[in-house]
Amino acid sequence: MRGLYIHIPFCRKKCAYCDFVSFENSPHMDSYIDAVGKELELYAELFGREAPFEISSIYIGGGTPSLIDGIDRLLDKAMKLYNVRSNAEISIECNPESVTRKKLKSYHLCGINRLSIGLQSADDRLLCGIGRIHNRAQFETALNFALAAGFSNINVDIMYGLPGQDMDAFLDTVRYISALPIKHISAYSLILEENTPLWRDYKAGKLTLPDEDITANMQDEAIKVLNSAGFSRYEVSNFSKPGFECVHNLTYWHNLEYLGVGVAAHSALKKGGWLRSCNTTNIDDYMSLIKKGIRPIIEESAIEKNEEMFECMMLGLRLVCGVDIKEFTKRFAISPMEAYGFKLATLIEKKLLTIDHGHIYATSRGFDILNSVICELL
Ligand code: SF4
Numbered sequence: 372m373r374g375l376y377i378h379i380p381f382c383r384k385k386c387a388y389c390d391f392v393s394f395e396n397s398p399h400m401d402s403y404i405d406a407v408g409k410e411l412e413l414y415a416e417l418f419g420r421e422a423p424f425e426i427s428s429i430y431i432g433g434g435t436p437s438l439i440d441g442i443d444r445l446l447d448k449a450m451k452l453y454n455v456r457s458n459a460e461i462s463i464e465c466n467p468e469s470v471t472r473k474k475l476k477s478y479h480l481c482g483i484n485r486l487s488i489g490l491q492s493a494d495d496r497l498l499c500g501i502g503r504i505h506n507r508a509q510f511e512t513a514l515n516f517a518l519a520a521g522f523s524n525i526n527v528d529i530m531y532g533l534p535g536q537d538m539d540a541f542l543d544t545v546r547y548i549s550a551l552p553i554k555h556i557s558a559y560s561l562i563l564e565e566n567t568p569l570w571r572d573y574k575a576g577k578l579t580l581p582d583e584d585i586t587a588n589m590q591d592e593a594i595k596v597l598n599s600a601g602f603s604r605y606e607v608s609n610f611s612k613p614g615f616e617c618v619h620n621l622t623y624w625h626n627l628e629y630l631g632v633g634v635a636a637h638s639a640l641k642k643g644g645w646l647r648s649c650n651t652t653n654i655d656d657y658m659s660l661i662k663k664g665i666r667p668i669i670e671e672s673a674i675e676k677n678e679e680m681f682e683c684m685m686l687g688l689r690l691v692c693g694v695d696i697k698e699f700t701k702r703f704a705i706s707p708m709e710a711y712g713f714k715l716a717t718l719i720e721k722k723l724l725t726i727d728h729g730h731i732y733a734t735s736r737g738f739d740i741l742n743s744v745i746c747e748l749l
Contacts, residue, residue: 693732
């Protein structure tokens with residue numbers, strides 16, 4: 372196994388666009404860390420019987436993991452139960468308003484070596500419009516605390532396509548963060564998820580969003596600014612300084628094994644064949660199943676070889692370097708050219724994909740319409 376994901380599903384206040392599994396004012400906040408610790412034990416028993424494994428990354432995500440205490444205790448347990456590589460990347464997500472100098476110091480001391488801070492925008496008016504409860508000044512304080520605590524591998528999340536955001540406002544944010552002493556930037560386009568407050572306001576005509584062309588231009592312009600500041604795009608929405616690509620997320624894009632624990636966490640494990648599973652999204656059920664010593668899985672499916680191959684193409688093509696032909700062939704005993712013959716040849720002929728240096732990857736035109744390119748391989 373490569374990656375371990377730990378989901379912490381609590382937030383001080385739900386953002387207006389958020390449909391992630393996270394809860395405000397949950398009565399389970401104090402006992403949750405112990406429940407996740409118990410789930411780690413359940414898997415350790417299972418793996419102990421079946422196979423040895425090694426972890427190269429741990430990602431504590433949410434929700435807002437920095438909202439609760441006991442992260443150091445949980446990490447300590449994971450280290451004791453699993454074979455975590457000494458150079459493993461260990462990341463935690465945090466929001467600017469929920470960190471203190473002391474908390475960040477304790478994260479660094481307990482072995483966390485990568486911090487992901489959710490800024491989203493450096494414009495306080497836009498932050499307020501999407502229901503974020505922090506401002507730019509709080510972000511700056513959090514970043515300074517992080518640097519003082521010893522973190523050198525820091526990611527900042529930003530968003531574009533926000534209500535009321537124009538190109539200048541977005542590029543102000545991009546220029547601002549590209550000059551900070553950080554190593555990684557994730558830039559996501561706002562997705563209006565059904566039944567979120569932002570979606571309801573949009574449907575009721577209470578807000579307008581930048582149109583698709585402007586949003587696409589925002590991305591193009593951001594790439595230029597980030598490139599000139601030394602950040603390279605290595606995945607659709609991710610940019611890093613050389614050598615600081617996110618190890619944990621690369622596990623997903625290379626379609627490798629990972630275990631997810633906590634409410635709503637997903638896992639992809641090799642048990643004979645390729646097996647995907649998902650934990651319950653109901654926190655009451657999660658807590659009571661764990662109490663009974665039962666793994667809280669609500670869905671488990673064996674993935675057929677064809678599906679696994681398609682997943683490898685779909686995820687791998689999100690990377691600028693694309694799909695490694697040798698790795699694919701080793702994994703499936705068939706090359707991508709044999710598996711996707713005519714479909715692949717057509718996409719190459721249309722100059723949407725290309726083959727070079729042992730990789731199949733999207734051209735810049737292909738990258739712009741990646742979802743439709745991937746659908747052609749179905
Ligand atoms: S902080 Fe993240 S997880 Fe929490 S409500 Fe906002 S977007 Fe959702």
